[in-house]
Amino acid sequence: MHVYKVIKMVKIRFSSALSNVTHTRETVLELGDTTVKVVLDKLVEQYGADFERRILDKGEIRRFVNLYVNGEDIRHLSGLDSPVKGTDEISILPAVSGGNFRG
Amino acid sequence: MSHVIGLKCRECGAEYPAVIQNTCYECFGPLEVNYDWDYISDNINKEKIASGPKSIWRYADLLPLESERRVDLGAGFNKLHHAKRLGAVLGLDELYILDESVNPTNSFKDRVTSVAISKAIEFDVRAVGCASTGNLAAAVAAHAAKAGLPAYIFIPGTIEMGKIVQMLIYGPNVIAVEGTYDDANRLASEVADSHPDWAFVNINIRPYYTEGSKTLAYETAEQLNWQVPDHIVAPLASGALLCAISRGYKELERVGLVDSSDIRLSGSQPLNCSPISSAVQNNCDVVPVRNFETVAHSLAIGNPADGYYAKCAILDSGGYAASPTDNEIIEAIHLLARTEGIFTEPAGGTTVAGLKKLVESGHIQSDERVVVYVTGNGLKAQDTLLKSLQRPPVIKPALSEFEHLLAPEHNIYKQQEAVHLARI
Incomplete structure (x- = not known):
């Protein structure tokens, strides 16, 4: 008898403005159901302090960064606590194109 | 060099x-x-500008093009109306309106698009595109047609039929996206990011694009004989327009064409979608708005790209921001048309309604020289405006039937008379 395991992968797309840090435009993580914060912790582990500096400021998403889960800005969800399911797609984009410079 | x-x-x-x-x-x-x-x-000098083309390109020395290959449908060089009748109704001594409804595709977006697509030609791109609430879509579609480039245009599915007809006629690829402008914009950003040889005018070539709006300041100053206003009022959507107008005046001072750029900047945004106005009124962060519905579709941006900078520019200048209701917006469209003969869309109605509110609240003083930027044409929003108008009465072709209409109980004619009393 064969046992099939369904692997659920979160897909993360990076803006080209992050390419000099991530050296890729896309990655996948196997995390199961989790939160944006856990995904970011994992990405910081993978891409290092440069990535963290670019995305986070004192543990919060920086003013110039928009992070979307399935197209929804996490500022309209629950911020870093927004839930992420195993099959979700995350996009990290500069706010200059997607909007929202908070003062 | x-x-x-x-x-x-x-x-x-x-x-x-x-x-x-x-x-x-x-x-x-x-x-x-x-x-x-x-x-x-x-x-740069005044004589050189005066002898230049009758379009935004008379200010080419202040625009980011490095070649002469311009995609020019004739944007700009529009009339600065001395709005005496509207000024009298509102209690303003010196009011001017720069009428942008007469641009090639009937909004101020022709200015930014002419600059952006000319720049795209310099970059030798394979296609152009934008995210748009409608006006930019028409401008990009028309200029792309003129340039012979394919265009990819992302719009929210909810905008006015007049704008959809206008953009489609130029033959671009139009993609209607479920959700708001912000959703269409986010998707277009990702598309632009995956196609480095496509130029999305308000996304990946945005630094050049916003420069086109500076010409609104240049044109105003030139038509005021190189004087500047005391106070300007502009519509707020992404906030980029107000920032560019401010930059335009500052640059004129910097190159010595005007003596001062000390101008109060005020904005207006529809109450139902007013992240920038709210931030100004409460002196707080620009908080994005997710769900909104307003008649002013071209200002319906919940997540404004330049909101932070627009808020700072307004507050630093001593200006303020208004947020009129949909009813006030429609009333202002009627008021502008009936006093000045200018037919604007709800974005222009928002600006004029905002002007009215700012005068009433004392944020604009009666002795200030005020310039208002009316950015788009009412013909694009006929479906919205038809609801606010009475159908004309149909009569038999007999003089007696017409005389009957003049009877006092037909108040449709009295309404117009009331405004006409404010004759100058």
């Missing part, structure tokens, strides 16, 4: 060559065009 040095990050100052890029790779901040101001100051 060129007047354009390259791009520069507004936040950290990092410099880049003039390429297709809108974000700083160091800090994610927005990029803006970095000019050689000494070169420009040495090469």
